[in-house]
Amino acid sequence: MVNYVMEHIDRAFKLLLKNHYIDDLNTHTGVIYGVWANYRLAYLNPAWFRFALENGGEPQITADWGLGRSILDCMSGVVREFYKAKFDKCLMSHEVCNHLYECSSKTVYRRYHQIVYPLGDREGLLFVNSLITNRPHDKEKRPDRDANELFYVDENGFICQCALCRRTKNLREAERWDWVPEWVRQCPEHTSHTFCPSCFGHYFPLTTTTSKGRT
Numbered sequence: 706m707v708n709y710v711m712e713h714i715d716r717a718f719k720l721l722l723k724n725h726y727i728d729d730l731n732t733h734t735g736v737i738y739g740v741w742a743n744y745r746l747a748y749l750n751p752a753w754f755r756f757a758l759e760n761g762g763e764p765q766i767t768a769d770w771g772l773g774r775s776i777l778d779c780m781s782g783v784v785r786e787f788y789k790a791k792f793d794k795c796l797m798s799h800e801v802c803n804h805l806y807e808c809s810s811k812t813v814y815r816r817y818h819q820i821v822y823p824l825g826d827r828e829g830l831l832f833v834n835s836l837i838t839n840r841p842h843d844k845e846k847r848p849d850r851d852a853n854e855l856f857y858v859d860e861n862g863f864i865c866q867c868a869l870c871r872r873t874k875n876l877r878e879a880e881r882w883d884w885v886p887e888w889v890r891q892c893p894e895h896t897s898h899t900f901c902p903s904c905f906g907h908y909f910p911l912t913t914t915t916s917k918g919r920t
């Protein structure tokens with residue numbers, strides 16, 4: 706029981722994340738969480754708590770949204786039905802799903818990209834959320850190109866994009882992958898393709914992993 710609180714991960718669920726590099730998930734600046742097939746929370750990364758704190762959600766978030774709580778409880782009516790059907794399909798078909806959603810506060814408009822990875826043998830889901838690039842709001846509005854140079858272009862003039870989910874590596878932070886819409890439509894000439902840790906874990910597992918262990 707103590708481990709649940711300390712690590713914010715159900716011990717059995719940790720086995721399902723074997724291929725997903727838990728250290729990377731914990732370092733990721735985006736909110737990541739995992740649920741069992743019944744949608745009850747089994748893993749929360751540190752960014753979950755940071756986001757709650759920065760948005761005035763604490764201490765209620767930690768009190769109300771611990772492990773074991775169903776993520777479907779935050780939705781109702783047709784929205785709940787829509788997402789449940791979407792996530793059920795991901796779970797049963799073992800196909801990754803992607804979508805965009807809005808999560809604004811009173812003062813900030815925010816849009817996110819969410820990837821949902823099915824885990825194990827229809828045993829759970831991993832939700833990886835990335836902020837859709839926000840341009841810096843400088844007084845003298847800078848062109849997008851400058852902002853992109855700042856965040857994504859390396860010293861050789863290349864951006865690094867995941868060939869699978871198409872998110873772009875943000876070079877300013879240790880483990881951050883952003884959804885840059887214009888580069889999803891068409892990537893720049895100087896693009897090196899790689900795999901982000903989440904996709905690498907999902908598409909190239911070393912072994913098949915279930916919550917009962919490796920098979």
Ligand SMILES: [Zn+2]
Pocket residue numbers: 867868869870871872900901902903904905
């Ligand atoms: Zn990826």
